[in-house]
Amino acid sequence: MDFFNHYIKEEISTGILILVVFLSRAFVSKIIRRYAKTSEIIERRTNLVIKYINVLITILFFITLILIWGVQAKDIFITISSIATVIGVAMFAQWSILSNITSGIILFFSFPFKIGDAILIHDKDYLVEGEIEDIGAFHVTLRSKEGEIVIYPNNLFFQKGISIIKKPLHTNSEFVD
Incomplete structure (x- = not known):
């Protein structure tokens, strides 16, 4: 019971963060679907862009959650930079995959x-x-x-x-x- 009393601030912040994540996912999804409907973009492409944005929101959620629970920001940045370096080296050979995904998102929003x-x-x-x-x-x-x-x-x-x-x-x- 002492655990719950000791970390009440973190528990409340985590609850608010979860609520914000669900609301932001729903809001972003609604905006993208509205844009897709007015632009006559097919449902499959719309779902793909929503999926990409949801992954980004989830990553930001975990970073914020780690900060709420007291992990030092410098430790997070060291870990993220290490992971990014490994991914960057691995993806250097696969740059075309990232290029095609980015191009697919741009095609979704702006091509005639x-x-x-x-x-x-x-x-x-x-x-x-x-x-x-x-x-x-x-x-x-x-x-x-x-x-x-x-x-x-x-x-x-x-x-x-x-x-x-x-x-x-x-x-x-x-x-x-």
């Missing part, structure tokens, strides 16, 4: 095309033309006029010129003439 649009990617030696079938976390799936499936990494959308040939008039998977 969506699923169903016919696009032309101006690659140096090889023009890629197709209808966007899916925009995922790592890549965009296109279907060419010949029916080929073309997988194009998200980060290349920021390195290549892209023309929107035609916006879809309806939601079927064939090109609109």
Whole structure:
């Protein structure tokens, strides 16, 4: 019983923090869903962005929780910097994964095309033309006029010129003439 009385301040702070985390997750989710609805963004992409943001909120929650319970900030920063160094070295070889995830989030919020649009990617030696079938976390799936499936990494959308040939008039998977 003495434990509960001794740490009452930390217990109350932890309760408030948990409430703030749940409310912020719900609020952020609602805002992103509202934005996605007005921008006609598909549900799968919306859920992916919400998932990324929830992971960030969870990481901040644990850091704050550790601070509430008395771990020194310098110890946390030493641990985080050590973990970040290890992850940084490991991910250096996998930079394209992080680049594609970041590009996927940017595509979600700001790019002028969506699923169903016919696009032309101006690659140096090889023009890629197709209808966007899916925009995922790592890549965009296109279907060419010949029916080929073309997988194009998200980060290349920021390195290549892209023309929107035609916006879809309806939601079927064939090109609109």
